[in-house]
Amino acid sequence: MAAEIQVQETTDVQRFLAEHAEKELLRLVVVGSVDDGKSTLIGRLLYECNGLFEDQVAAVKRASAGGEIDFSLFTDGLRAEREQGITIDVAYRYFSTRRRKVIVADTPGHLQYTRNMATGASTADAAVILVDARLGILPQTRRHAYLASLLGIPYLAVSINKMDLMDFDRAVYERLTTEFEAFARTLGFEQVRYFPISARTGDNITQPSGRTPWHDGETLLGWLESLPHQRRQEDASFRFPVQYVLRPDLDYRGFAGQIVSGTVRLGDEVVVYPSKRRTHIASIDTFEGRLDEASAPTSVTLRLTDEVDVSRGDMISHVGQPPVALQELEAMLVWFGEERLDTSRRYLVKHTSKYVPAHIEQVLWRKELEDLSEVDATSLSLNEIGKVRLVCKRPLVCDPYRDNRRTGAFIVVDPLTNDTVAAGMILGGVGGEGTQEVRSLVTAEERRGRLGQSGAVLLLTGTPEVREAALRLERTLFDQGRHVVTVRGDAESALALAEAGLLAILYTPVPQARLSLSQQLRGAGIPWLELEPSEPVEQQVRRVLDAQEKTS
């Protein structure tokens, strides 16, 4: 309403608001060893870009010895860290430039660097690596650069810090950049830039330094502002992992999720995975109304023209730009677990919006981080990186990580402790992408033909009497001529039995187990049904038979 009246008279605040609204988000990770000046650099960026408040600045001024501000004090962290003089975790800091809003992942350079750096680097668009000009390129520098490239960060700034302590000597700078360049060539960054800086005195950070006339004058901040943005996401193939099914009433069935890459338009022909059903986009819905098109990274709700069965964990993509469905795959793993990788154990893989049981069949090699060579290994321990062969219970609908950082990534969860024990990046299938092992020569249709039913899991949870309810249901279904079996608490066994064509009644008296069981069932792609233990058995049977009719 105000816009009609005052088009000309844009006030300062309106101009500011407009500028602020158009800023793009840039995610940055800053890495370096313990005394490379990382905290000082981040502190200075925050201070000079007004990322700090006056009371914070005043507190640091008070704490700084001598007249000079100790910029490193801006990023001090947890009580436990200060007490013990160790850095525990990644911290996130925020500042704005003229064009950008920047989220900085401040990763500690200490022992646990691999795990923490991977966390900070996984979403970063750019990385800054600090090199102490006095110490030169260290193994640590190479490790950081390798990790940044492994996690797919396209842009790298190598900042040769503490140049003030080397009298801004051009020869020192050139020797270090030449040395790094030779190594970086093998890593496949899209762009590597070098900056002679002093974080402490502020040279070439936000202001060009008069003390490096031999440098082209670009500052670290100028580089951050100039980086291309979001270039891959929008032009990439359309990928839409379904997160949530919205069914407010019988007439509305929408599939909610975030477009992780690409663009979708009304009427587009799409394929739903893993069922591979084809259909069209009937509507792209948002709170504000319907859209004609939407692109990554927007969160939207899609409706389809056909009554296709779609649930959480499914993936929607365009016809002609299919993802791959991989059940056996090769991947790079960064191991975080306190316990070593165990090839005889079951893990859970979380990929997009689903969990899939998996085991790591083989470690192919481990990266020796001292010299980045590949060495033979049978396992990985904390902070180690290696190439592995992973076998999943059900195919992952995915892309290689180099093509898509969202659909090519996964985490590995230990189902006993629930800890996240590894981060994974998909390289491709075993023996060529898209290959799937033939797991059985008998098809589900053949089983259905012989048994006269299709396999399914029937889930009963919650009350102490659930066991009696399960046994009663088993008896009744058996008497009606069904092939049925009862399983206590183990989703894996129930799924295997259902896969063989049986009706597997899965029960547990622990109410909280419902969540993880239904998660596992949901991710499995095998029909399942949740029943209410208190319901009369006739009603339960009717619901089972109704569902059976629908699936056959």
Add this chain to the structure above:
Amino acid sequence: MSQALSAAVRHSHLSVLEAESIHILRETAAEFANPVMLYSIGKDSQVLLHLARKAFHPAPLPFPLLHVDTTWKFREMYAFRDSFTARHGIKLLVHQNKKALAEGINPFDHGSQKYTHAMKTQSLLEALALHGFDAAFGGARRDEEKSRAKERVYSFRDRHGQWEPRKQRPELWSLYNGRIDAGESMRVFPLSNWTELDVWHYILKENIPVVPLYFAAERPVVSRNGQWIMVDDERMRLRPGEQPVQKRVRFRTLGCYPLSGAVESSATSVEDIITEMTESRVSERQGRLIDHDEEGSMELKKREGYF
């Protein structure tokens, strides 16, 4: 043509943050059996609630709101809470620590630490246990405070509702690990990557209603420890010599009225607030008395279960 189109659809940081928050809200609602959204009636709560309504539109919110009520909030906050949730048909649960109330625990006699522990931390843990919530959304942001800067989006809490910074799960990409055992829970912070300025900018852009206390008006206040404390009702205990004066003030952060410091201001609109913020660079938590109890005090509260 498609190139011209995609060039036009550049995503501003606010739309990227919005999409990320909606993703987190949906992920939690899908993975947990019994989630709840903590609602403190403040600006961050309003933004979080707005995002949640977007995430599940056209369906109603798949979880209730929970207000942990200390009984010492500003009167305007209670009025706003009741009218807003009623207008939008949102299910609201209110929990008070009845035992502490019966014991007469209040911010004047017991000091901010004991009072906060009983009426906020204990009360929250009580409410979560009472309803069996396994995930609780909160509107906390990482730019608020040092220990928040290190907190994950999915923040794991043990059986006693406690936070252990050393046991945080690494959080990569947008892959949140929400697996928990019986009795454990997750605090989920969809606004982690928002700053105070982003929040106000979004309130302006989306026209989100907030409690009028955020805007400047003449209010009765007394000066205490360098803060203006509003005399909101007759329960306020005046110290010897204290005489309420009328001042044009507003609040940057809202909590219990005896513990929320007001700032002198003439900002009467969201635009004014944003202008004021860019001119004065004082952090919002300076007005939070409970943060300054001692060094690292937020972290200690969080370890005990404070959200």
